Amino acid sequence: MSTHKLPAIVLALGLGSGAAFAAGPNLGTPIEPGEIAPWDISIQPDGTGLPMGGGTPAQGARIFAQKCALCHGENGKGGPFAALVGGAPLASGIDTPKTRQQPRSLTDNEVYALTAYILAENKLIGENDSMNPETLPKVRMPNRDGFIIRFPDKI
Numbered sequence: 001m002s003t004h005k006l007p008a009i010v011l012a013l014g015l016g017s018g019a020a021f022a023a024g025p026n027l028g029t030p031i032e033p034g035e036i037a038p039w040d041i042s043i044q045p046d047g048t049g050l051p052m053g054g055g056t057p058a059q060g061a062r063i064f065a066q067k068c069a070l071c072h073g074e075n076g077k078g079g080p081f082a083a084l085v086g087g088a089p090l091a092s093g094i095d096t097p098k099t100r101q102q103p104r105s106l107t108d109n110e111v112y113a114l115t116a117y118i119l120a121e122n123k124l125i126g127e128n129d130s131m132n133p134e135t136l137p138k139v140r141m142p143n144r145d146g147f148i149i150r151f152p153d154k155i
């Protein structure tokens with residue numbers, strides 16, 4: 001191929017792909033911010049992204065008895081599945097198997113209340129402490145220094 005034809009070929013390819021992109025494959029529809037919001041549930045370590053609301057250990061205890069005790073035992077002391085209260089600190093690393101159960105079946109307030117209940121039962125917060133977007137990020141978990149930060153420069 002002679003070199004003087006190259007710019008013409010590049011130009012033709014460029015125009016061709018530009019035209020194809022503009023036309024698009026005609027799949028899907030543009031998504032509105034309001035449609036994205038329910039799926040945008042990431043929460044930062046400093047609490048940014050936590051939803052409004054709150055809950056106390058007493059409220060959480062009632063929800064726990066209805067929705068959790070069947071598997072985790074009365075007061076979370078262990079049943080057919082893991083004890084959530086009083087266990088030894090994690091020792092087997094992050095590879096412990098975890099199971100997801102009915103994601104999104106609890107309201108934000110129920111999650112705050114259950115979190116308050118389990119933290120209070122484990123004596124990590126007081127029994128009357130409410131968990132909400134301000135108080136939750138301030139809880140100091142006992143194993144907080146036991147994690148390896150994979151990308152320290154990204155914090």
Ligand code: HEC
Nearest residue numbers: 064067068069070071072081082084096097098099101114
């Ligand atoms: C149908 C049975 C079942 C129900 C109901 C259930 N869980 Fe679980 N839960 C499990 C299983 C199985 C695991 C995984 C245990 C493991 O990793 O060893 C788990 C793990 C957990 C863990 C992590 C435990 C850990 O040591 O890391 C928490 C916290 C938890 N569940 C809380 C709850 C709460 C709160 C509720 C009620 C809203 C609930 N679970 C309802 C079966 C259940």
